[in-house]
Amino acid sequence: MTLQSTIKPLESGGFSNPPQQSARAFRAIMQAMARPGQVEKISGATPPAPLSPAAGTLALVLLDQTTPLWLAPSHDTPELRAWLTFHTGAPFAPAHEALFAIGTWAALNPVDRFAIGTPEYPDRAATLIVELTALAQDGPRLTGPGIRHEAQLSLPEIAAFQANRQLYPLGFDTFFAAGEQIAGLPRSTIVEAR
Amino acid sequence: MNVASADNYNFAYLDEQTKRMLRRAILKALAVPGYQVPFAPREMPMPYGWGTGGVQVSAACLVPEDRLKVIDQGADDTTNAVSIRKFFQRVAGVATTETTTEATVIQTRHRIPETPLKEDQILVYQVPIPEPLRFLEPRETETRRMHALEEYGLMHVKLYEDIARHGEIATAYAWPVMAEGRYVMTPSPIPKFDNPKLSDCPAIQLFGAGREARIHALPPWTKVVSLDFEDHPFQASKADHACEICGSCESYLDEVITDDQGGRMFVCSDTDFCSTRSNAQQSGAA
Numbered sequence: 408m409t410l411q412s413t414i415k416p417l418e419s420g421g422f423s424n425p426p427q428q429s430a431r432a433f434r435a436i437m438q439a440m441a442r443p444g445q446v447e448k449i450s451g452a453t454p455p456a457p458l459s460p461a462a463g464t465l466a467l468v469l470l471d472q473t474t475p476l477w478l479a480p481s482h483d484t485p486e487l488r489a490w491l492t493f494h495t496g497a498p499f500a501p502a503h504e505a506l507f508a509i510g511t512w513a514a515l516n517p518v519d520r521f522a523i524g525t526p527e528y529p530d531r532a533a534t535l536i537v538e539l540t541a542l543a544q545d546g547p548r549l550t551g552p553g554i555r556h557e558a559q560l561s562l563p564e565i566a567a568f569q570a571n572r573q574l575y576p577l578g579f580d581t582f583f584a585a586g587e588q589i590a591g592l593p594r595s596t597i598v599e600a601r
Numbered sequence: 602m603n604v605a606s607a608d609n610y611n612f613a614y615l616d617e618q619t620k621r622m623l624r625r626a627i628l629k630a631l632a633v634p635g636y637q638v639p640f641a642p643r644e645m646p647m648p649y650g651w652g653t654g655g656v657q658v659s660a661a662c663l664v665p666e667d668r669l670k671v672i673d674q675g676a677d678d679t680t681n682a683v684s685i686r687k688f689f690q691r692v693a694g695v696a697t698t699e700t701t702t703e704a705t706v707i708q709t710r711h712r713i714p715e716t717p718l719k720e721d722q723i724l725v726y727q728v729p730i731p732e733p734l735r736f737l738e739p740r741e742t743e744t745r746r747m748h749a750l751e752e753y754g755l756m757h758v759k760l761y762e763d764i765a766r767h768g769e770i771a772t773a774y775a776w777p778v779m780a781e782g783r784y785v786m787t788p789s790p791i792p793k794f795d796n797p798k799l800s801d802c803p804a805i806q807l808f809g810a811g812r813e814a815r816i817h818a819l820p821p822w823t824k825v826v827s828l829d830f831e832d833h834p835f836q837a838s839k840a841d842h843a844c845e846i847c848g849s850c851e852s853y854l855d856e857v858i859t860d861d862q863g864g865r866m867f868v869c870s871d872t873d874f875c876s877t878r879s880n881a882q883q884s885g886a887a
Contacts, residue, residue: 426612430664433624437662441631441805441820469628471621526749530629530638552634552781553820555803576783580632593632593820595781 420453421494422467432468439582439591444549444558446542450587452494455486461584462509462536466495469534470507475500479510482538509536512563519570523577532594535581539563542585551596559601560590568598613660614692619643623661623816627807630818635780636748637731637815645811652685653811655708655727662723662807663689663706668696670704675712675853675870682710701873711774713795715852715874718804720821726789728810731817733777733787753785756828764833776835779826786817793827794839794853800825842867847878 422428428451435447454463470476476497478487491497502508502520515535524532539561546561560583562568571578571594578594592598611617619641626640645653663669669689673682677699685708686697698704701716708725718724730736734744737755747753756777763771770776775790778799788799789808799806799819806819819825829835840854845866852874854867869875 425617427665429617429620430612430662433620434662434664437624437627437631437805440628441818469621469625471618473622474625527745528639529633529636530626532629532632534628552823553631555822576633576636580628595632595634595820 418490418493420455420463420490422451425467429468432464436465436468436582436589436591439589440553440580440593441591442553442558443551443592443596444544444554444560444590446544446588446590448587449589455484455490457482457484457538458487458490458509459538459584460587461589462538462582465536465582465584465589466491466497466507466509470495470497472496472498474506475504477502477505477508479508479514481511481514482509505533507534507536509538511538516567518567518579521579523571523574523579526577529576529578532577533579535579537563537581537583539583539585542583542588542590546601548599548601549592549596550599553593554596560592562592562598565598565600568592568596572597610692612665612693613663613689614645615643615657615660619657620661623657626816627658627661627818630807630816631805631820633784634819634823635778635784635786635817637786637810637817639814640816642811642814646688647684649812650729651681652708652710652727654809654813654816655710655725655811656685656688656809657811658807658809658816659689659706659708659725660693662725663693663695665694667693667705668698668703670698670701670707670873671709672707672712672714672871672873673710674855675714675874676872678872699873700877701871711790711792712853712870713791713798715869715871716877717798718802720803722804724802724804724806726791726806726808728787728789728808728815728817729812731787731789731808731810731813731815733775733785748784751783756785757830760828760830764830770829770833770835777828779828780819781823781825785828788825792839792853793835794837796825796827796835797837840867844869844875847875847882849875849878 432449435449439447449464452463521533543561549558581592626638630638671682671686673679701714710727776793808817827835852869855870
């Protein structure tokens with residue numbers, strides 16, 4: 408009997424070759440964070456619904472026992488909790504204590520409850536993983552570090568990201584996930600309606 | 602059995618937990634350009650001061666398909682560069698190169714390559730002292746507060762005192778810069794000649810300080826300004842000579858002592874730039 412046939416479906420869906428798959432996924436994740444508005448493809452994880460493969464891959468690459476995680480109501484299912492616990496070991500925490508939060512934009516709101524870091528340690532801020540139905544390089548205008556002239560991204564909202572930018576160098580950082588696609592929006596990006 | 606083959610190590614040497622920690626720090630560093638993110642450095646199989654910070658950042662970024670270039674003061678053939686290149690050849694199985702244009706990841710000590718970098722490249726700096734204010738204020742709690750309050754008067758006083766004492770800002774390397782108008786950061790001790798290349802660079806620039814346990818970063822196209830005064834503007838300078846090997850008047854030069862009679866020559870510090878130029882000249886002459 409092979410190992411594959413003895414494990415339950417819940418515990419499947421992780422990387423088959425974690426060092427190499429994490430490395431390739433991280434490169435795309437880093438490019439997404441370094442170049443806001445650029446859509447990258449990541450894959451490797453096949454998590455239970457409603458988590459997308461892209462958001463599942465983000466979780467496998469970035470989460471572990473040291474990263475408190477908050478699942479928004481849209482994603483707080485027993486199956487997903489079990490899958491994330493098995494694969495990452497991340498402890499679940501209330502929204503204001505979480506270093507990572509996963510959910511739809513509506514379920515993550517109000518986003519001003521998330522950690523924005525402290526003046527001495529702005530890195531101690533939350534990273535939001537926002538599930539969208541689709542990602543397109545179209546929508547509000549983005550400028551700032553990582554963007555040569557300007558970029559566009561199909562953001563679910565403008566005001567919240569403008570308010571977040573007002574806090575700079577504090578603020579949360581965001582990844583958007585849809586299917587196998589991700590895009591990044593660090594706190595440094597200036598968002599304007601077109 | 603070859604004990605040092607890639608199969609005997611986890612990919613890129615570090616364990617996955619360590620790489621996750623490094624990767625999270627790199628992402629936060631990219632989100633706040635110039636801010637020094639603390640991380641938990643590991644013992645590496647080389648001493649502190651030999652680029653353990655850069656090596657850990659490279660290990661967190663490398664993919665099996667990468668082509669790695671390592672330079673030390675611009676040179677691909679010095680001990681530090683050769684041993685780090687061999688290290689990743691063994692533990693990550695990545696291809697290596699000495700050609701700047703062919704590299705996807707470039708780890709560097711104290712230089713930015715002369716050949717302009719491209720969008721798909723990553724430049725990883727080895728950083729000895731990541732805190733630009735450290736020699737002005739030894740307490741970490743204080744320098745951290747100064748960054749929080751954007752209180753950089755001390756740095757301007759230091760630059761001013763240089764002018765009062767020497768008539769100019771007497772800094773040839775590690776000239777402090779302002780990243781995206783918010784954080785004063787050290788460009789690692791690159792010569793001030795290289796400072797202009799930090800700004801509006803198409804490549805991602807990552808800075809790793811192993812002993813000091815800090816990572817900072819510059820996303821592509823970040824605005825980086827060398828600190829100066831209106832009446833004493835920053836000037837990138839180099840030795841006023843041409844390279845004696847390739848004849849370049851544009852590249853940064855090393856002064857090499859050739860004998861004990863005062864003999865010396867100036868040659869390009871970037872060995873790839875220099876050999877590419879001299880090879881082209883030779884094939885052009887042939």
